[in-house]
Amino acid sequence: MDNFKFFESNVTTELPVKYIDNSISILYEKIHLDNFRVYISRIVGIMHIKVPYLEEFYKRGEELLYIERLNIHNSVIMEENGMIEDILVSDGQIIMYGTPLLIVRICNH
Template sequence: MKETEIRKYAGLMKELGLTGLEMTIGDSKVRLERSAPVQGTGSLAAVQETVPAVQAAPENKDYISVKSPIVGVFYAAPAEKAESYVKAGDSVNKGQTLCIIEAMKLMNEIVAEDDGVISEVCVTNGQVVEYGTELFRIRR
């Protein structure tokens, strides 16, 4: 792979906020990794980062669709036996943690971008989500 192609993929990683990318072209395998800026507090188990949720223009004026900003594993609670951050019917405030998406051992808190009431949790705990997967619907 040429240096210009590697630079193009590195730019794409930065633009999309990716910390790793692996490509196999023929017999060659290329893996690019970069460290992500860490915000929030860390722990011995994992580093935690606050990530704003992806919110598209409202398709329905009655609710806000909260979508995953990254690919990873959806966790509804901070620990295995802990209570979920939110559930259907809960009121949420702007900046409140809704869930965690784990990506490459990095725990990313997904926060509410607006006040409202959780009308639906669209994914299940432990589910792998893609970029843009709808996680919650919040009624205004």
């Protein structure tokens, strides 16, 4: 099963974003697994990943990556405290509207 089919069948609810930068760049979605969220692109552009890798704790408000569109950097910011479970795109990849970007597990440390 590819990522798009998986997300079509598992995304349950769009959650409101807390950061204005995210309102431009992403949709923040709840999936069937408790405490897991998925970031989905709202724009077309080139992906630039800023986080070193998975399995690291990130605080709410930290920049995870940005999407470059028309030489403008559109930041994607951590909405809640948690860990990145999977990065679904690669650095430098051209992404389209609706592309799943990452899966985050919410945890309060």
